[in-house]
Amino acid sequence: MSEITLYGSPLSLYTGKARSYLIKSRLSYREVLPNTQHYETNVLPKMGGRRSIPVVETANGEVIRDGAAIIDHYESRNGQLYSPKTPKQQFISRLFDVIGMEGLLRPAMHYRWNFDDFNKEFVQFHFETFIPPNLDRKALAEKRMNQMRDAGRSFGAISDTFSLVESLYCRLLPKLSAHFSEYPYLLGNRPCIGDFGMIAPLYGHLGRDPKPLSLMQSRAISLYRWVERMNRPEADLGEFAQQDNKLLDDDQIPDTLIEVLRQIAIDFIPETEAACIAINKWLTEQDALAPNTPAERGIGMCNFEVEGQTITALAQPYRFYLLKRAQDHYASLSRTEQEDIDGLLAACSMNELVKMKLSRDIDRLDNREIWL
Numbered sequence: 001m002s003e004i005t006l007y008g009s010p011l012s013l014y015t016g017k018a019r020s021y022l023i024k025s026r027l028s029y030r031e032v033l034p035n036t037q038h039y040e041t042n043v044l045p046k047m048g049g050r051r052s053i054p055v056v057e058t059a060n061g062e063v064i065r066d067g068a069a070i071i072d073h074y075e076s077r078n079g080q081l082y083s084p085k086t087p088k089q090q091f092i093s094r095l096f097d098v099i100g101m102e103g104l105l106r107p108a109m110h111y112r113w114n115f116d117d118f119n120k121e122f123v124q125f126h127f128e129t130f131i132p133p134n135l136d137r138k139a140l141a142e143k144r145m146n147q148m149r150d151a152g153r154s155f156g157a158i159s160d161t162f163s164l165v166e167s168l169y170c171r172l173l174p175k176l177s178a179h180f181s182e183y184p185y186l187l188g189n190r191p192c193i194g195d196f197g198m199i200a201p202l203y204g205h206l207g208r209d210p211k212p213l214s215l216m217q218s219r220a221i222s223l224y225r226w227v228e229r230m231n232r233p234e235a236d237l238g239e240f241a242q243q244d245n246k247l248l249d250d251d252q253i254p255d256t257l258i259e260v261l262r263q264i265a266i267d268f269i270p271e272t273e274a275a276c277i278a279i280n281k282w283l284t285e286q287d288a289l290a291p292n293t294p295a296e297r298g299i300g301m302c303n304f305e306v307e308g309q310t311i312t313a314l315a316q317p318y319r320f321y322l323l324k325r326a327q328d329h330y331a332s333l334s335r336t337e338q339e340d341i342d343g344l345l346a347a348c349s350m351n352e353l354v355k356m357k358l359s360r361d362i363d364r365l366d367n368r369e370i371w372l
């Protein structure tokens with residue numbers, strides 16, 4: 001029997017992050033759907049009142065909800081195996097973690113929910129598996145699917161923005177593929193925390209649902225290979241000449257990755273800025289937000305401009321919970337090292353990112369993100 005039970009689903013975006021980490025770390029786990037009596041009785045009550053996947057249950061009954069918390073837990077026991085040690089690589093790794101968790105939700109939701117001819121049966125099959133078999137699986141799955149369609153809209157994928165969302169994603173695909181045709185992972189021949197962030201949208205939705213899968217396979221072959229590689233325990237360096245198992249030397253950040261970040265910046269930066277302003281404004285209006293109050297998924301909507309169009313999307317505190325890790329790392333560096341990162345961010349059109357901070361910090365308590 002495995003030491004670790006991973007509650008998740010093949011089609012879940014966020015499960016993809018924890019699963020890939022467990023696979024790459026060669027930790028023995030079994031994956032099950034969160035639809036059993038054992039889950040309801042023994043796991044759910046320890047999840048801090050938030051029902052989400054992924055969740056891990058350890059052999060001694062400890063429950064860890066949230067992909068980042070799962071990785072933190074095992075990284076601290078694993079000698080921080082997948083956390084780069086050098087200044088720029090550590091920063092970029094953390095940045096890609098945020099981008100994977102929050103920056104690609106629009107294409108991930110659009111390509112799942114707005115192509116029913118391609119995806120509907122496939123997605124419905126999986127949603128039915130979440131429902132315990134004694135209940136009306138079809139009706140309950142339909143209800144849940146409608147909630148997720150709404151979530152897609154709340155991230156800003158509505159009919160007015162479809163062509164913009166597609167245009168941004170279709171420009172990103174070849175850039176990611178160009179990078180992965182030269183390097184097996186983001187920073188060389190081994191994955192970093194940022195790879196685990198990025199696999200979340202790029203496997204569960206964009207690298208698996210029928211519509212976006214065919215797009216990726218036809219337009220971004222080397223990106224598709226990375227998706228496969230991230231779900232295999234071996235390094236899977238087949239097509240590459242260099243077979244060592246190392247990050248790039250000398251704190252290098254490849255130019256191909258700068259190109260990827262420049263593309264991502266187009267909506268990631270205005271959205272992060274607008275969400276930061278909206279959440280900070282909301283915080284000033286909360287007279288009685290006691291310390292340790294759970295930080296909910298969203299505090300309300302924010303608007304931002306992308307290539308002449310306005311997008312309206314949910315402002316999510318979690319983006320800043322993860323971004324702060326990159327910012328804290330930046331703050332710990334010498335002035336010269338910070339200037340190196342400033343230069344890197346300027347090259348990616350992400351100059352202001354280290355300054356986008358919430359006026360109150362977020363931490364974790366009993367499996368929830370909370371306001372300090």
Ligand SMILES: N[C@@H](CCC(=O)N[C@@H](CS)C(=O)NCC(=O)O)C(=O)O
Nearest residue numbers: 012013014051052053054066067068
């Ligand atoms: N921050 C969490 C987010 C997890 C999450 O939202 N998972 C989705 C499925 S991919 C979910 O369970 N959604 C249900 C809900 O939020 O009610 C993590 O990184 O694990």
